Amino acid sequence: MAGKPKLYYFNGRGKMESIRWLLATVGVEFEEVFLEKREQYEALLKERALLFQQVPMVEIDGMKLVQSKAILQYIARKHNLYGKDLKESVLIDMYVEGTTDLMELFMSHPFLLPEDKEKNIELIIEKAKKRYFPVYEKVLQDHGENFLVGNKLSSADVQLLEAILMVEEKSADILSEFPLLQAFKERISKIPTIKAFLQPGSKRKHQPDDTYVATVREVLRMY
Numbered sequence: 001m002a003g004k005p006k007l008y009y010f011n012g013r014g015k016m017e018s019i020r021w022l023l024a025t026v027g028v029e030f031e032e033v034f035l036e037k038r039e040q041y042e043a044l045l046k047e048r049a050l051l052f053q054q055v056p057m058v059e060i061d062g063m064k065l066v067q068s069k070a071i072l073q074y075i076a077r078k079h080n081l082y083g084k085d086l087k088e089s090v091l092i093d094m095y096v097e098g099t100t101d102l103m104e105l106f107m108s109h110p111f112l113l114p115e116d117k118e119k120n121i122e123l124i125i126e127k128a129k130k131r132y133f134p135v136y137e138k139v140l141q142d143h144g145e146n147f148l149v150g151n152k153l154s155s156a157d158v159q160l161l162e163a164i165l166m167v168e169e170k171s172a173d174i175l176s177e178f179p180l181l182q183a184f185k186e187r188i189s190k191i192p193t194i195k196a197f198l199q200p201g202s203k204r205k206h207q208p209d210d211t212y213v214a215t216v217r218e219v220l221r222m223y
């Protein structure tokens with residue numbers, strides 16, 4: 001039997017966090033290798049473990065997978081979080097891409113100059129409020145189900161909850177104008193595996209701090 005998936009990334013959210021969320025949701029335990037030194041990254045490059053010289057990399061089912069989107073789709077397909085047919089899958093892809101676009105704005109935020117950070121976070125919150133959250137509110141309304149697609153949980157639901165919590169960290173009352181999203185958040189948060197992942201001490205990461213940013217810069221030589 002294959003061992004636990006092994007996740008290679010930094011000790012921060014970045015492009016690995018949605019993968020952690022999805023594995024936790026489907027109840028798969030995983031190990032993490034945190035890159036802290038340039039030498040660890042160089043060792044991975046030397047053994048040709050990183051196809052495009054990038055992390056995230058996940059060792060799973062005898063493969064070394066890179067490209068976060070491909071990894072997420074693999075996990076979603078394997079664990080039936082990817083819809084019942086092509087039409088459901090493409091909707092899931094669209095909704096996942098929307099939340100990814102929103103969360104990527106947050107991912108780049110810690111790397112900005114201090115003087116740009118405040119203005120940038122205001123713009124991100126504005127985008128969440130005006131562009132992204134109204135879409136998901138309407139999808140829930142039109143679809144009339146507990147989930148974004150079909151009548152069961154999909155990776156789109158998991159990622160939407162992740163995005164909601166990320167925005168709420170910066171704007172606690174963001175959902176006040178979105179009652180269906182508020183109910184969605186409460187519902188999805190109660191799924192036992194997700195509830196466990198939301199507890200302190202889980203492998204969920206919180207907002208990257210200066211140490212995280214400094215580590216990424218050092219390991220990837222981003223100066």
Ligand SMILES: N[C@@H](CCC(=O)N[C@@H](CS)C(=O)NCC(=O)O)C(=O)O
Nearest residue numbers: 014015053054055056067068069220
């Ligand atoms: N499309 C890739 C992008 C991965 C990516 O940009 N990884 C960054 C760290 S978050 C990296 O390894 N950068 C090193 C480089 O590009 O040289 C994915 O989604 O996995």
